[in-house]
Amino acid sequence: MSLAVKAVGIRKSFGSHEVLKGLDLEVAYGEVLCILGPSGSGKSTFLRCINHLETPNGGYVWVDGAIMGYELNRGALQELPVKRLRAQQSQLGMVFQHFNLFAHRTVLGNVIEGPMVVRGLSRDEAEARAMGLLEQVGMAAKASAYPSQLSGGQKQRVAIARALAMEPRVMLFDEPTSALDPELVGEVLEVMRNLARGGTTMIVVTHEIGFAREVADRVVVMIDGEIREMGAPQQVLSDPGDPRVRSFLSRVLA
Amino acid sequence: MPHLPHHSPAALPLIDLPGPDVTVRRLRHPGRWISGGIVLLLLAIIVRAFAVGQIQWTVVGQFLTAGVIVTGFGWTLLISACALALGVALGFAFGIMRLSENPILRFAAWLYVWIFRGTPVLLQLLIWFNIALVFPRLYIPGLVDERMVDVVTPFVAAVLGLGVNEGSYLTEVVRGGIGSVDRGQKEAAHTLGMTPGQTMRRIILPQTVRLILPVLGNSAIGMLKFSSLAATIAMGEMLNAAQRIYFINGAVIELLFVCAVWYLAGTTVLSIGQYYLERHFGRDAATATSDRRGFWAWARRPAARGEA
Ligand SMILES: Nc1ncnc2c1ncn2[C@@H]1O[C@H](COP(=O)(O)OP(=O)(O)O)[C@@H](O)[C@H]1O
Ligand SMILES: [Mg+2]
Numbered sequence: 310m311s312l313a314v315k316a317v318g319i320r321k322s323f324g325s326h327e328v329l330k331g332l333d334l335e336v337a338y339g340e341v342l343c344i345l346g347p348s349g350s351g352k353s354t355f356l357r358c359i360n361h362l363e364t365p366n367g368g369y370v371w372v373d374g375a376i377m378g379y380e381l382n383r384g385a386l387q388e389l390p391v392k393r394l395r396a397q398q399s400q401l402g403m404v405f406q407h408f409n410l411f412a413h414r415t416v417l418g419n420v421i422e423g424p425m426v427v428r429g430l431s432r433d434e435a436e437a438r439a440m441g442l443l444e445q446v447g448m449a450a451k452a453s454a455y456p457s458q459l460s461g462g463q464k465q466r467v468a469i470a471r472a473l474a475m476e477p478r479v480m481l482f483d484e485p486t487s488a489l490d491p492e493l494v495g496e497v498l499e500v501m502r503n504l505a506r507g508g509t510t511m512i513v514v515t516h517e518i519g520f521a522r523e524v525a526d527r528v529v530v531m532i533d534g535e536i537r538e539m540g541a542p543q544q545v546l547s548d549p550g551d552p553r554v555r556s557f558l559s560r561v562l563a
Numbered sequence: 564m565p566h567l568p569h570h571s572p573a574a575l576p577l578i579d580l581p582g583p584d585v586t587v588r589r590l591r592h593p594g595r596w597i598s599g600g601i602v603l604l605l606l607a608i609i610v611r612a613f614a615v616g617q618i619q620w621t622v623v624g625q626f627l628t629a630g631v632i633v634t635g636f637g638w639t640l641l642i643s644a645c646a647l648a649l650g651v652a653l654g655f656a657f658g659i660m661r662l663s664e665n666p667i668l669r670f671a672a673w674l675y676v677w678i679f680r681g682t683p684v685l686l687q688l689l690i691w692f693n694i695a696l697v698f699p700r701l702y703i704p705g706l707v708d709e710r711m712v713d714v715v716t717p718f719v720a721a722v723l724g725l726g727v728n729e730g731s732y733l734t735e736v737v738r739g740g741i742g743s744v745d746r747g748q749k750e751a752a753h754t755l756g757m758t759p760g761q762t763m764r765r766i767i768l769p770q771t772v773r774l775i776l777p778v779l780g781n782s783a784i785g786m787l788k789f790s791s792l793a794a795t796i797a798m799g800e801m802l803n804a805a806q807r808i809y810f811i812n813g814a815v816i817e818l819l820f821v822c823a824v825w826y827l828a829g830t831t832v833l834s835i836g837q838y839y840l841e842r843h844f845g846r847d848a849a850t851a852t853s854d855r856r857g858f859w860a861w862a863r864r865p866a867a868r869g870e871a
Contacts, residue, residue: 362750392758399756409747413770423755426765468751475755 310337313479313510318368319358321351328354330534331368336479336512341505343521343542344514346531347557352514353406355531356483359512360401361394372400373478399427402472402480406487408464410456416443416467417452423475435474442470446500462493466500473504480504482513518561522546530554622817626808627824635804636825642721642793642800643786649726650782654733659763661738672734679731685792688724691715692796721793721800729782736778740771773844780837784830791822801825 314336321329328351336342344352357363359370361378369386370377378394379386389397411419420439424430430438443449446466456464465485472480482501486494498520505511505524515521521528521542528545530538538545538554546562549555614620626632653675660672679687695711702708715723744767752762794803805818 360754362753395753395756395758398754401754403751403754405747405751407747409745409751411748411751411766413766413773422752422765423757426761427756471751472754 310339312336312371313338313340313373314359314512315371316355316359316368317371319355319365319370320367321354321358321363321365328534329358329365332531332534332536334529334536336510338478338510339508340526341509341511341513341524342527342529343525344512344529344531345516345518345521345557345561350531351534352531353483356403356481356512356514360398360403360481362398362403372397395427399423399475400478402475402477404465404468404472404480404482404485406484408456408461408468408488410464410468410471412456415453415455416448416459419456419467420471420474423471427475439470439474442473443467445473445503446470447496460493461489462496465489465497469497469500469504479510479512482511482515484514484516486515486517516561518546518558530557532557618816618820619814622814623820623824626805626814626818626821629808629821631804631808632801632818632821632825635799635801636829638718638798638800639787639790639802639825640829642718642725642790642798643783645722646725646729646790647779647783647786649722650729650733650786651779653727653730654737655768657730657734658737658741661734662741676731676734679728680735684724684728684789685795687728688720688792688796691720691724692717694720717793717796717798720796721790721798724796725786725789725793729786733775733778733782736775737771740774741767743774744770776844777837777841780833780840783837784833787829787833788826791826 312335314334316332316334319329319332320327332355334342344355346352354363358365359372359377361370364378369379375397376386377397378389380389381387411422414422417436417439420442421430421432421435424435424438425432440449440452443452446469448463448466448470451459451463451467456467459467469480469485485501486497489497494517498517501511501513501520502524513520513525525542527540528538528542529536530545530549530551532551532553537551538549545554546558549558657672657675660668661676663669663672692715694715698711700708701711701714707714748766748770749762752766757765790800791802793800794806797803799807802822805822809815809818
């Protein structure tokens with residue numbers, strides 16, 4: 310299996326607060342990796358460092374043959390101009406906890422925005438492809454609705470379609486179901502399950518242990534800015550070696 | 564202890580209950596009638612006072628459509644429109660600068676607001692009008708080389724004075740509007756690969772326009788009125804025209820009333836336009852609860868803070 314993402318020694322501090330303490334991670338193409346961990350352990354920050362929404366204070370992230378935000382130049386990392394960084398970022402689809410849909414655009418408008426503005430697709434072409442994606446997430450019937458008219462589950466499915474529209478190499482999910490009413494969680498997980506079955510490479514921060522057990526190829530448990538456990542879901546979830554991981558899991562599984 | 568039925572003289576026995584079609588008499592509000600009557604009376608007194616006062620209403624009617632006045636009103640409209648356009652352009656430019664990553668740009672925008680919001684607009688008009696005292700020549704190599712008094716005519720001074728001043732207010736409004744669009748949408752745009760410029764143009768600014776629009780309506784109304792200050796710098800707008808007439812014929816109050824009628828007409832038209840603009844932009848997307856009360860209800864709403 311060839312590598313899609315390789316994070317090397319990622320460190321991140323906010324002020325004097327060290328949130329990430331040197332994380333290493335490799336994700337292969339077609340793999341689904343779930344990141345679990347208590348709230349405040351740095352999961353979101355790690356995901357945001359991977360796609361450079363946050364600039365790491367140390368280490369770097371290699372995605373599909375290039376280092377995010379930098380160019381290797383005579384042994385040093387030379388920061389890239391913003392336009393090239395954005396081109397790299399569009400290789401990574403991001404789904405946020407709070408959806409972050411464009412409030413002034415319809416469902417269809419949200420999905421065609423990236424392809425039209427960044428990829429330069431014609432409106433017709435972008436719309437045709439967007440409708441296909443909305444079909445895939447079961448939102449085609451709502452194409453002309455505005456985000457404010459949708460339920461949380463519907464918003465998140467549109468947000469997934471919007472990210473997919475850029476044809477990213479890897480999809481990142483930051484607690485995609487945490488802001489949803491319980492009865493709406495299932496429809497979003499179903500869409501994600503289908504993506505995983507279709508071979509999409511995914512890094513998913515989640516509290517849905519059931520989803521991780523069923524869909525993940527590997528599970529990572531983060532505590533206090535460190536990876537404390539990594540491995541196959543059955544092994545990590547049922548027989549963790551680390552005592553802090555064991556106590557975290559016993560709390561979420563209870 | 565047995566529960567005894569409670570009997571009082573006011574008790575209404577079931578047997579006396581009226582049928583479902585019983586007449587309902589509404590509570591009377593004599594206080595409202597009295598206060599309304601007093602206000603109407605006062606209005607009548609004021610109207611009568613003006614009717615029998617030392618005003619020649621025929622002169623008012625006569626000058627209402629006089630060529631000089633109508634031309635003056637045209638200038639009033641032109642100054643207002645140009646100054647508002649300049650103010651909006653400056654407001655967006657400096658409002659965006661205010662939130663720039665570059666501390667020098669941020670400082671420049673802050674300085675602009677500090678100076679032009681912190682001094683009276685009349686003073687600013689006078690300074691623009693007399694700018695030739697500071698810079699006798701306007702010289703930009705290869706472009707302009709002229710005497711300042713020829714460049715900064717009263718019209719130019721009026722537009723600069725009112726527009727630059729308005730821009731300092733709108734800078735703060737634009738800054739607030741941009742700040743109100745949640746950061747998440749900006750980040751979503753970045754993960755799609757949109758540059759900061761594309762994000763600003765396509766995601767942030769369109770959403771701020773809806774917030775800024777009501778303020779722009781008030782700005783337009785305020786500008787129409789503030790343009791009368793240009794009369795003090797020899798700009799031949801409506802008030803200035805009226806003054807030149809009454810210096811000759813002495814019909815001071817008549818000509819001032821003529822101006823009042825035109826200003827009121829202008830601000831009324833602008834208010835109606837503002838209503839439809841707001842309704843149009845409120846219709847789609849986020850503000851789903853659109854305002855269906857109609858123009859008159861809207862017009863009588865409590866004035867917004869800072870409404871000129
Ligand atoms: N932009 C920020 N500024 C300051 N502190 C932050 C910022 N983002 C996250 N943090 C802090 O970093 C820690 C980890 O946050 P986060 O990555 O959101 O954790 P998780 O997603 O695992 O709940 C928390 O203590 C949080 O308060
Ligand atoms: Mg988080």
